[in-house]
Amino acid sequence: MPLGTEFYIKEGMISNDLRNVDTNKDGKLDHFYFSIWNQKLHAKEPLGNIRKITLRIDGEEIEPNRIYFVVRDQWFCIEQLPSISDVWWMLREEAQIYVKQDGGIKSGIHNVEIIMENQAFPFYSKGIRPAPTLNLQSEMRTV
Amino acid sequence: MKATISVGMWSLKQYSLKGTKTFDEILETVAEINPDKHIDLMEDYVPCHSQTDMYELLQLKKRIESFGLVINSNWFYTDLIGRVHIQGFEYVVNDLKEYVIVVAALGAKFMNTPLDSALLPGMMYEEAYGLYIKIYEEIIPFAEEHNVIIGIDTGLSEEWCSPITALKLVKDIGSDYLTTTPDFEAWRTPTEDMPGVFIETPGSEEKTEALPLDVFKECLPYSPLMHAKFLTFDENGEEPNYPIAEMMALIKQSNREHTFVIEYEGWIPDINPHLDPAVETKKGIDLLKRYLG
Numbered sequence: 001m002p003l004g005t006e007f008y009i010k011e012g013m014i015s016n017d018l019r020n021v022d023t024n025k026d027g028k029l030d031h032f033y034f035s036i037w038n039q040k041l042h043a044k045e046p047l048g049n050i051r052k053i054t055l056r057i058d059g060e061e062i063e064p065n066r067i068y069f070v071v072r073d074q075w076f077c078i079e080q081l082p083s084i085s086d087v088w089w090m091l092r093e094e095a096q097i098y099v100k101q102d103g104g105i106k107s108g109i110h111n112v113e114i115i116m117e118n119q120a121f122p123f124y125s126k127g128i129r130p131a132p133t134l135n136l137q138s139e140m141r142t143v
Numbered sequence: 144m145k146a147t148i149s150v151g152m153w154s155l156k157q158y159s160l161k162g163t164k165t166f167d168e169i170l171e172t173v174a175e176i177n178p179d180k181h182i183d184l185m186e187d188y189v190p191c192h193s194q195t196d197m198y199e200l201l202q203l204k205k206r207i208e209s210f211g212l213v214i215n216s217n218w219f220y221t222d223l224i225g226r227v228h229i230q231g232f233e234y235v236v237n238d239l240k241e242y243v244i245v246v247a248a249l250g251a252k253f254m255n256t257p258l259d260s261a262l263l264p265g266m267m268y269e270e271a272y273g274l275y276i277k278i279y280e281e282i283i284p285f286a287e288e289h290n291v292i293i294g295i296d297t298g299l300s301e302e303w304c305s306p307i308t309a310l311k312l313v314k315d316i317g318s319d320y321l322t323t324t325p326d327f328e329a330w331r332t333p334t335e336d337m338p339g340v341f342i343e344t345p346g347s348e349e350k351t352e353a354l355p356l357d358v359f360k361e362c363l364p365y366s367p368l369m370h371a372k373f374l375t376f377d378e379n380g381e382e383p384n385y386p387i388a389e390m391m392a393l394i395k396q397s398n399r400e401h402t403f404v405i406e407y408e409g410w411i412p413d414i415n416p417h418l419d420p421a422v423e424t425k426k427g428i429d430l431l432k433r434y435l436g
Binding site: 002003004005006008009010011012037039041042043044046085086087088090091092129 | 156157159160161162186187188192193220230261328337338339340341374408411412413414416
């Protein structure tokens with residue numbers, strides 16, 4: 001296992017774009033999303049290793065039940081992620097973070113902060129070990 | 144003592160993570176820098192998890208061989224204790240058997256899997272050790288049937304995970320198909336610049352001392368494969384983080400054949416991410432060649 005404190009290569013890990021979408025094709029925007037690439041040093045892993053995702057848009061925290069992790073067109077509400085052991089996120093594979101929001105997100109530049117707690121080794125002699133945390137931030141433009 | 148040098152994909156993984164080289168370009172790089180033409184794949188590059196794709200696996204083998212490279216070993220990680228706790232003994236054994244099949248299909252000689260697995264809260268060493276013995280007793284006949292040698296990879300780890308435990312397991316099982324894969328990391332003395340903390344295990348006690356060289360010497364007869372972890376090189380091409388000269392002197396006295404898998408790790412964000420991993424990996428190859436003569 002690698003030494004150090006950072007378990008990912010930060011540069012290029014999230015996109016600079018926010019995209020509004022009409023996922024159910026009813027003519028109304030209902031979600032917006034951005035992309036995230038798996039640049040963790042030990043990249044290939046089950047989604048369950050992602051124990052928690054916190055997302056803030058312009059400083060406001062989004063409720064977990066509105067956030068979806070989408071990989072290979074499979075949608076997972078982030079509250080379910082820790083229990084997923086049979087779907088893997090591959091080395092530098094692109095996934096998307098979707099946020100449910102009627103009307104999408106307002107055009108312009110938004111500050112996006114995503115914090116991902118990742119835990120491959122949950123146990124140790126003292127109990128449950130603290131999770132290494134990935135913290136990404138970007139000014140994203142709607143397109 | 145006959146020695147072969149292999150390049151672990153870990154050494155060049157920064158290219159994949161940053162998207163600066165394709166897999167084929169990385170293979171081309173390995174073929175250029177390693178005169179021995181051996182390569183080691185880690186699971187990130189193998190079509191397994193959660194379902195192994197046999198067609199993709201055979202295509203991968205052909206693709207690697209088309210660069211004149213030989214697949215020496217594969218590396219897979221399973222937290223054996225945690226996995227047994229969560230999914231059960233049979234599940235874990237079947238998982239390991241699948242890895243053996245993957246290695247056999249790729250035509251590689253070794254399957255490496257780290258010892259790293261923390262004791263559950265309240266679990267005693269003896270219980271964990273007994274579980275490992277039980278797992279290997281199930282796996283070894285299968286590995287033998289498919290002519291795959293299992294290497295227990297151990298570096299500077301935590302709690303009970305060290306080459307000492309791996310060595311004890313190998314001696315107790317007593318099969319040529321279960322070997323130790325000592326990582327040079329176990330003989331590194333952490334410094335202020337490079338402390339003994341690891342990304343995946345925050346909160347653990349920091350390691351402050353390298354293992355005695357006697358342990359390295361004791362591992363040699365059981366270590367056809369070794370992980371030559373390199374972190375930095377000085378202006379003379381020496382690796383200042385390990386007692387390399389002493390380790391290589393012991394290796395030269397060894398009676399068995401060894402393959403050294405170079406795991407250059409200086410590319411990680413905490414060390415020297417700005418350096419070209421291929422150039423640094425080549426320094427590792429040159430260092431080993433220089434010492435091995």
